Amino acid sequence: MSSLLQVQDLQVGWGNKKKFTHILDNVSFTVKKGEAVGIVGESGCGKSMTALSIMGLLPANIEYDAGSIQFGSTDLTKLTQNEMNKIRGKDISMVFQEPMTSLNPSFTIGNQLAEAFKYHSNYSKQEIREKSIEVLKKVRVPDPAQKLDVYPHNLSGGLRQRVMIAIALACNPKILIADEPTTALDVTIQAQILDLMNDLRQTEDMAIMMITHDLGVVAETCDRAIVMYAGQVIEEATVEELFEAPYHPYTRGLMLSAPQLGELKEKLHVIPGTVPDIGSVTKGCRFAERCELATNLCREETPQLEEFDNERKVRCWHKMT
Amino acid sequence: MAQNDMNNTLLKVKDLKKHYPIKKGILGGEIGAIKAVDGVSFEVKRGETFSIVGESGCGKTTTGMCLNNLIEPTSGEIYFNDKQVSFRQKKDFQEVRKNMQVIFQDPYSSLNPKHSIQRIISEPLVINKMGTKSEIEDRVQSLIRLVGLDSYHLNRYPHELSGGQKQRVGIARALALNPDLIICDEPVSALDVSIQSQILNLFEELQEKFNLTYIFISHDLSVVEHISDRVAVMYLGKIVEQGTREEIFNDPKHPYTQALLSSVPVAKPKSKNNRTRIVLEGDPPSPQNPPSGCHFHERCPVKIEACKKAYPDMREVNNLHKVACHLVSENLSITTQ
Known part of the structure; x- marks a missing residue:
């Protein structure tokens, strides 16, 4: 598989020349064609900031500092808003967390779906309507023709999220970025949406970037997982390897502290303390404060993201094996 | 505890x-x-x-x-x-x-x-x-x-x-x-x-x-x-x-409980995970206008005729375990998988 999207040493943050605070610090990863990355x-x-930087949707006071986001032969960080508009929604599209707030309440579903076609194609009104019905069918919305004329408040949360996915799929994107697509939904609806996304990935041949806090969602939908902590990538591995044997103590802690269905434990594992504030850790490993394996080396020297065999990466001085 | x-x-x-x-x-x-x-x-x-x-x-x-x-x-x-x-x-x-x-x-x-x-x-x-x-x-x-x-x-x-x-x-x-x-x-x-x-x-x-x-x-x-x-x-x-x-x-008895449990994503790679997921169709109905009979029957994968007619009584499976489902009261086996 060839690489589709390549994020290289991306630094994003706010501030001025004197003092610049990084929210993302040296984030690097690739997404291959047709692959699902968590x-x-x-x-x-x-x-979420990683997703927004790829989409070129960074909040007003936050800017790119260094690094690149290669999509094909273009560097997305160098594009103007106009050039980005041509890619956004066509080659790369995004599904947001809250289907209740990301659809416009004063326009019909059909109207909002048509917008994607209007920007990226020359279809006539009639063609747009046909295409809209087709894409709603794809995401298994019952009664699609009638749904075009209703407003978002008429739909349930699950249906709204399906419509969001339909809008994202409208122009056959190469990558779908899904930012916590099921967090606001109930478990039975979450199962429906995850199922749908798994199927669409096969039929549409697109890559999915799934952003989530739920390790279970990653395990069930992704091929590869990237674990982030305090603005850095700290571990990257295939899902099989990651859940088999996590290398980073944070990843391991995270897995142990979440209660798992069917695996009763007397007491839950605890990662002491809380995530450090952005910019508060200036030297050493950002997890050192909370790590049970931390030594003086961890507090003084910043570990690098090192690659092991089989594209497995970890940022730790004392990787667990 | x-x-x-x-x-x-x-x-x-x-x-x-x-x-x-x-x-x-x-x-x-x-x-x-x-x-x-x-x-x-x-x-x-x-x-x-x-x-x-x-x-x-x-x-x-x-x-x-x-x-x-x-x-x-x-x-x-x-x-x-x-x-x-x-x-x-x-x-x-x-x-x-x-x-x-x-x-x-x-x-x-x-x-x-x-x-x-x-x-x-x-x-x-x-x-x-x-x-x-x-x-x-x-x-x-x-x-x-x-x-x-x-x-x-x-x-x-x-x-x-x-x-x-x-x-x-x-x-x-x-x-x-x-x-x-x-x-x-x-x-x-x-x-x-x-x-x-x-x-x-x-x-x-x-x-x-x-x-x-x-x-x-x-x-x-x-x-x-x-x-x-x-x-x-x-x-x-x-x-x-x-x-x-x-x-x-x-040992969940009600089909809804079974579906609910199977919907939870488990943090295990697919190869280690031998659960089958029951994906329910549709959304929960509105409490303003609940379906006749058992409220769950429209989404239930194992419904029988009786489910559409009457709401099932709470039956005791044993002392503490109680279920409201027609299939349990009629002693039919419930296997949604």
Whole structure:
């Protein structure tokens, strides 16, 4: 498989020349054609910011500092808004977390679906309507023709998320970025949406970047997983390897501290303390404060993301094996 | 989890209902009702953790809030410590509330941002006149340490604390009056995984120390399996199955419980994961207009003719394990897989 998207040493943050605070620090990873990659981490680890930097949707005061995002032969960080508009929604599209707030309440579903076609194709009104019905069918919305004329508040949360996915799929994107697509949904609806995304990945031949805090979701939908902590990638491995034997103590802690269905434990594992504030750790490993294996080396020297055999990477001085 | 006094019933709920009237027109005539909670009965024993699980809109929170009259129930009987609680008598439920405290879901909105932590934790003590000023201060000092914070936190305001610390303050406030029962409404769903495990462990430590009884309301089945002694599963305002943790998680009888359990994603690679997932069709129906017969029949993969006609009675599979399903009462085997 060839690489489709390559993020290289990406640095994103805010500030001025004197003092610049990095939210993302040296983030590097690749997404291959047709692959599902999971980005996992707790709130504030930079996983959503990574997605927004790829989409070129960074909030107003936050900017690219260094690094590149190669998509084919273009570097997305160098594009103007106009050039980005041509890629966004066509080659790369995104599904957001909250289907309740990411659809516009004052436009019909048909209207919002048509927008994607209007920007990226020359279809006539009639063709757009046909295409819209087709794409709603693809995401298994019952009664698609009638659904075009209803407003978002008429739909349930699960259906709204299906519509969001339909809008993202409208122009056959090469990559679908899904930012916590099922977090706001109930488990039985979550199962439906995950099933749908798995199927679409096969039929549409697109890559999926799944951003989530739920290790279970990653295990069930992804081929490869990237674990982030405090703005850095700390581990990358195939899902099989990661759950078999995590190398980074944080990944291991995360797996042990979440209760698992069917695996009763007397007491849950605890990672002491909380995630450090952005920019508060200036030297050493960012996890050292909370790590049970931390030594003086960890507190003084920053570990690098090192690659092992089989594209497995970890950022730790004392990787567990 | 404390095992002593297991046969001592602390709370008994009988046929609890909460119907919200739907009004229409200038005169506000009632044209129907949303049955948020529709005939829920259960018992909670002293020292145990009783969980109520279900998806959004199933009535689990409303049930919890009805117990201490934060939401006034439409009908039903509640016995606390063998004494019936009257919803109409303010004195009556105020007395009960002392022994029945609540921890809310969102620690960001359940603490008053204008009050210091000191004031937030001492408020229940002040309202119930539990001693002099200095006694209350001492009590607050010991409470804050009990939940793993330090006395310097008392002078802070909620916005200065992290989510996990705020939830600890919520727990300290609930413990202030030495209650018998704590209703925990989704206490860890707003927290990150690594913080969630800290709080869950704290719940268990406190239960052991003070022989507390919890009613744990949650949608997260893996958390419920970890913390509960007994579990009730709700769907559209009714309990569809209840039993001990082992019965519900290892041998679920109701098709909805089976589907619910199989929907939870498990953090194991696909090759190690030999579960088959039951994917339910459609969405839960609206409680304003529930389907005839069994409320679940439209989404049920194993429905029979009887399911469309009548709501099934609660049947005992054994002493503690109860199920409301026609297939169980007719002794048909339920295998949705």
